[in-house]
Amino acid sequence: MNDALLWTLSVALIVAGLAGTVLPALPGTAFVLGGIVLGAWIDDFTRVGAGTLALVSVLAVLAWALDYVAGLLGAQRAGASRQALVGAALGTVLGLFMGLVGVFFMPLVGAAVGEYIARRDEQRAWKVGLSTWLGIMVGLVAKVVIAFMMIGIFIAALLF
Numbered sequence: 150m151n152d153a154l155l156w157t158l159s160v161a162l163i164v165a166g167l168a169g170t171v172l173p174a175l176p177g178t179a180f181v182l183g184g185i186v187l188g189a190w191i192d193d194f195t196r197v198g199a200g201t202l203a204l205v206s207v208l209a210v211l212a213w214a215l216d217y218v219a220g221l222l223g224a225q226r227a228g229a230s231r232q233a234l235v236g237a238a239l240g241t242v243l244g245l246f247m248g249l250v251g252v253f254f255m256p257l258v259g260a261a262v263g264e265y266i267a268r269r270d271e272q273r274a275w276k277v278g279l280s281t282w283l284g285i286m287v288g289l290v291a292k293v294v295i296a297f298m299m300i301g302i303f304i305a306a307l308l309f
Contacts, residue, residue: 155187155191156191158187159184159185160184162180162181162183162187163180163184163185166179166180166181166182166296167181167293167297170212170292170293171249171252171293172252177212177292178212178295178296179209181299181300182205182209185197185202185300185303188303188307189202189303196306196307197306197307198306201302204302205299205302208299208302209295209299212295213292215288215291215295216288216292217288218288219284219287219288220281220285221234222284223280223281223282223283223284223287224237224260224280224281224284226284227276227277227279227281228277229260229263229264229277229281232263232264232266232267233261233264233267233274233277233278233281234260234263234281235263236259236261236262236264237259237260237278237281237282237285238256238259240255240257240262241255241256243255243259253286254282256281256285260277260278260281261277261278261279264277264278
């Protein structure tokens, strides 16, 4: 296969990965990692070696863990019920069909509705919804920052 085509695929994976750091339907950092590994392979691992790939892989795992844990910690900190967590997850899935606004705000609505169903306390429901949403947003920002760190490390390894 042509190197230019492989590099195009590598860049496409990285760009899709960046989109996936914001859109829950795509495994963002996994795509970024895949594009980086492909780029290293194209170059026969001469400029991007095992150490760089290990570091970028650790960052990808860290991003995945932070994304998962941040939302749970936000919910847990507010004392969210099981229904609130299920509501946040359902809100996230429903948000995919509502565009970018839905992706960002439906987890809040889902968590609040789930908490309201569990405890019938409107004020508490909004508190849990907001805390869950803030946790998810912290995880999202961390995931985006880590994805850019991964790309920066890859580019630095290619250039220097």
